[in-house]
Amino acid sequence: MNPSLTFKSGVRDVLPTVFGYIGVGLAFGIVAHTSHLSLLVVAGMSFIVYAGSAQFIITSMLLLHDPLSGIFISTFLVNSRMILMSTSLAQYFRHESLFKNLLIGSLVTDETFALAMNKQNKTKGKLSFAWQSGANLVAYLVWGFATVIGAMLGGLIADPTRFGFDFALTAMFIGLVYLQLISDRHLGISLQLYVMAFVALVYYLAIGVMSQNFALLAATVAGCLFGMGMKKWR
Amino acid sequence: MAISLTELWVILGCGAITVLSRALPFVFVKQMTMPSWLINFLTFVPITIMTALCCQSLFVANPGHLATLNVANCLAAIPATLAGVLTKSLLMVVVIGIMAMAVLRYFSIGG
Structure with missing residues (x-):
C-alpha cells in the first residue's frame, strides 16, 4: 500500500x-x-x-x-x-x-x-x-x-x-x-497491545451472557474507554 | 424470479436502517465540532473493533457458560499471522490463511 x-x-x-x-x-x-x-x-x-x-x-x-x-x-x-x-x-x-x-x-x-x-x-x-x-x-x-x-x-x-x-x-x-x-504511530504498539488484550478478554467473558453482536459492541466500547484511561494515567 | 410482499418490505426496511446507520454519522460529524474526549475515544475504535471482529471468529459462544476456542480458526490464524509479520502484505495473510485452513480440513484437524 x-x-x-x-x-x-x-x-x-x-x-x-x-x-x-x-x-x-x-x-x-x-x-x-x-x-x-x-x-x-x-x-x-x-x-x-x-x-x-x-x-x-x-x-x-x-x-x-x-x-x-x-x-x-x-x-x-x-x-x-x-x-x-x-x-x-x-x-x-x-x-x-x-x-x-x-x-x-x-x-x-x-x-x-x-x-x-x-x-x-x-x-x-x-x-x-x-x-x-x-x-x-x-x-x-x-x-x-x-x-x-x-x-x-x-x-x-x-x-x-x-x-x-x-x-x-x-x-x-x-x-x-x-x-x-x-x-x-499515534497510539504506539504497546498501548494498542494492552487494548487488544482487554478487548479480547471482555469479548470472551461477554459472549457467555449476551449475544455475539452485543458482546462485539460491549468489547469495542469498553476497549476504547480502557485505552483512553491508559493513555491518560500511565 | 419471485418476491413476496414481506420480502419486499424486509429489503426496503432493512436497507433504510443500514444506510441510515452508515450515512447519518457523516452528516453529524460534518455539521458539528466534536468534543475532544469524543475524538480521543474514536481514535481507539479502529483497533478495538478489528480486534473484536477477529475474536468473533476465534471464540465459540456457549450461552450461559464460558466461551471456548474455535480450534481450526485459531490454528489457521498462526500461519496467517506469521505471513503478516514476514510480508506485511494483506494479500499474503489471506492466501496463506486459506491454504492453511484447506490443509486443516483435508486432514480433518480442529473439527
Missing part, C-alpha cells in the same frame, strides 16, 4: 480484501438458495441492504417467519457498530461536500473502514473521496455479484468450506488488525 489517494489506488488497495468478500458472498448466495430465496431477493438484499453478516440473520429470520419488527431490530443491532465506524471515518472527510459524505457513508463496510484506517497511517492522516469511493465501489460490486453467483450455483457446490474459503474473512481481519497495530 503506497500513499497515493487516487480512485485507481483505492481500487488496487481493496483487491486483497476481495477474497473475503467472494468467499462469504458465495456462501451467502448458497445459503439463500437453500432457504428458497429467489435471485431477485438475493440481489435486493445484497445491493440494497448490503449488510454482510446481517443478511445471514435476515435470511434465517425470513425462513422462520419472524415478524418484520424483529427483523428490523436485529438488523439495527447487528449494524449498530457501523455508527461507531462511520463517526470515526467521517472525521477524515469533513472538508468534502455533504453529498460526497453521504455517498461515502452509504457504502462503508467493516472492511473498507479497516482499510481506510490502515491507509491513513501511510498518508499522514489524509484520505480522499476518490480513494474511498474506489475501494467502496469495488467492495460493493464484488459482494453483490458474488452473492448472486452463489445463489445461481446453489445446488452445485455442496461444501465451499472444504477448500478453506470461509477462513478468508477471518484471515483478512487478522491481516488488517496486524497492519493497524504496527503502523498506528
Whole structure:
C-alpha cells in the first residue's frame, strides 16, 4: 500500500480484501438458495441492504417467519457498530461536500473502514473521496455479484468450506488488525497491545451472557474507554 | 424470479436502517465540532473493533457458560499471522490463511 489517494489506488488497495468478500458472498448466495430465496431477493438484499453478516440473520429470520419488527431490530443491532465506524471515518472527510459524505457513508463496510484506517497511517492522516469511493465501489460490486453467483450455483457446490474459503474473512481481519497495530504511530504498539488484550478478554467473558453482536459492541466500547484511561494515567 | 410482499418490505426496511446507520454519522460529524474526549475515544475504535471482529471468529459462544476456542480458526490464524509479520502484505495473510485452513480440513484437524 503506497500513499497515493487516487480512485485507481483505492481500487488496487481493496483487491486483497476481495477474497473475503467472494468467499462469504458465495456462501451467502448458497445459503439463500437453500432457504428458497429467489435471485431477485438475493440481489435486493445484497445491493440494497448490503449488510454482510446481517443478511445471514435476515435470511434465517425470513425462513422462520419472524415478524418484520424483529427483523428490523436485529438488523439495527447487528449494524449498530457501523455508527461507531462511520463517526470515526467521517472525521477524515469533513472538508468534502455533504453529498460526497453521504455517498461515502452509504457504502462503508467493516472492511473498507479497516482499510481506510490502515491507509491513513501511510498518508499522514489524509484520505480522499476518490480513494474511498474506489475501494467502496469495488467492495460493493464484488459482494453483490458474488452473492448472486452463489445463489445461481446453489445446488452445485455442496461444501465451499472444504477448500478453506470461509477462513478468508477471518484471515483478512487478522491481516488488517496486524497492519493497524504496527503502523498506528499515534497510539504506539504497546498501548494498542494492552487494548487488544482487554478487548479480547471482555469479548470472551461477554459472549457467555449476551449475544455475539452485543458482546462485539460491549468489547469495542469498553476497549476504547480502557485505552483512553491508559493513555491518560500511565 | 419471485418476491413476496414481506420480502419486499424486509429489503426496503432493512436497507433504510443500514444506510441510515452508515450515512447519518457523516452528516453529524460534518455539521458539528466534536468534543475532544469524543475524538480521543474514536481514535481507539479502529483497533478495538478489528480486534473484536477477529475474536468473533476465534471464540465459540456457549450461552450461559464460558466461551471456548474455535480450534481450526485459531490454528489457521498462526500461519496467517506469521505471513503478516514476514510480508506485511494483506494479500499474503489471506492466501496463506486459506491454504492453511484447506490443509486443516483435508486432514480433518480442529473439527
